[in-house]
Amino acid sequence: MNSPEIIEPPIEARIDKAELVRRLAGVLARENLLHKTEDLHPYECDGLSAHTQVPLAVVLPENEEQVQKVLRICHDARIPVVARGAGTGLSGGAMPHAQGVTLGLSKLKRILEIDPVARTARLQPGVRNLAISEAAAPFGLYYAPDPSSQIACSIGGNVAENSGGVHCLKYGLTVHNLLKLRIITIEGELLEIGSEGLDAPGYDLMALVTGSEGLLAVVTEVTVKLLPKPVKAQVMLAAFDSVVKAGEAVANIIAAGCIPAGLEMMDKLATAAVEQFVHADYPLDAEAILLCECDGTEEEVAAEIEKVGAVMRASGAVGIRLSRDDAERLKFWSGRKAAFPAVGRILPDYYCMDGTIPKKRLGEVLAGISRLSTEFKLACPNVFHAGDGNLHPLIMFDANEGDQAQRAAAFGARILELCIEAGGTITGEHGVGVEKINEMCVQFRPAELATFHAIKHAFDEHALLNPGKAVPTLHRCAEFGQMHVKRGQEKFPDLPRF
């Protein structure tokens, strides 16, 4: 795996750990302040368990005021702070800092208000994604962005990662479903950004904070939009005898002017893994399947199913099934939603990549991943948000077997380069964290990275919030450039090497 080592200017703390604990104990109940090694280990990583780090302390505030006080203490003492929601992130964003405090927001989990007239929900950051739709269901409403981790992940984490999910193709990512945020800066200043209307005056700070991976501020309250539940939803399961044809079908569906509620792809390796686990009744002889959900009124669904079905057949679908009722629709989705754990049952380790490419390049990039799989001798099922062009190749390996972990890391980096070459990006929805920080040097030019640092500096002068994540320093890129000289061209030749 990439080195989790943090290449940042060292942060000079003004106090030692004992003094820090003493100050934090002044604002938190004893059970909400963890500082003994054995209590800290459960927080040493997020969903990217290859990177671990024990923090100095973990704090679990119970209200916004305590969050504010903790931030002020850490700012005064120049102690790094890493916010943590449910810890399901897959890029190491919530991995602790060795000299820092992990600020766990799991105890701020109250649904403050559901307003069925305005169709909004006001939430504390630790509320689980799925709990929002559960609370809104009695009003015939739901919250659209649905990451596959929705049973566990928190809305604060969703905001920080700008998370997506199966239904984001039609209904947008987290950022498109937010109205307002309350955030606290590292200096302890409480700000409200966004508004309850469609627009807010001034710069769009809410969009800036969304997806900022805990680097700009800590989110302490989220107001989201709720949508009426569609009258009907139906899933089409289409089988293909080639992954490339399935990829082309996705591009053709969008080109035909259809925006289905969800459009997901799984290849043969993925359906085989899933079928043993959840028995979703997938066709195991197909090289790839597409799951396409259409929703709306009875008439809208019928019309869209007909149009999508025609495109699927013209693109080479060899079999098409329609969910007959809601139970079968949920069964078709159950396999997709359980794909990651299903793969995890086959080999001890998997490395989930998260790149995004233009949809018209899906077929060729999938073929490229398949070639890399042969080159690196590691199996790589694909299961992903095809309609968004958001790939999730799952590189399977056993870290205890020879050099498999190193091969998996190199394979992953090549996939991301493939995404960039196809005109895409190195992250779709899982963020950069520590995992893809080196690839940021490939994606962005020094002038762009310098702009990111200027924005960070405007919010967090001493770089205390989640240091070493998401935005690489130019020096880091210089080091990375030294390691990865591509086609003989050294990156950032004007920066000093060290």
Ligand SMILES: Cc1cc2nc3c(=O)[nH]c(=O)nc-3n(C[C@H](O)[C@H](O)[C@H](O)COP(=O)(O)OP(=O)(O)OC[C@H]3O[C@@H](n4cnc5c(N)ncnc54)[C@H](O)[C@@H]3O)c2cc1C
């Ligand atoms: C099985 C599985 C499936 C997944 N499927 C999807 C998917 O379909 N789509 C998708 O987008 N992601 C998916 N993910 C990734 C992950 O669930 C999302 O990124 C999620 O939004 C993380 O939420 P969390 O509460 O766990 O955040 P954490 O992992 O705790 O933190 C993530 C980042 O957010 C920051 N952060 C957390 N809370 C706050 C806050 N209140 N204020 C400021 N910063 C904060 C952290 O510092 C960190 O940088 C999946 C993960 C797993 C394990």
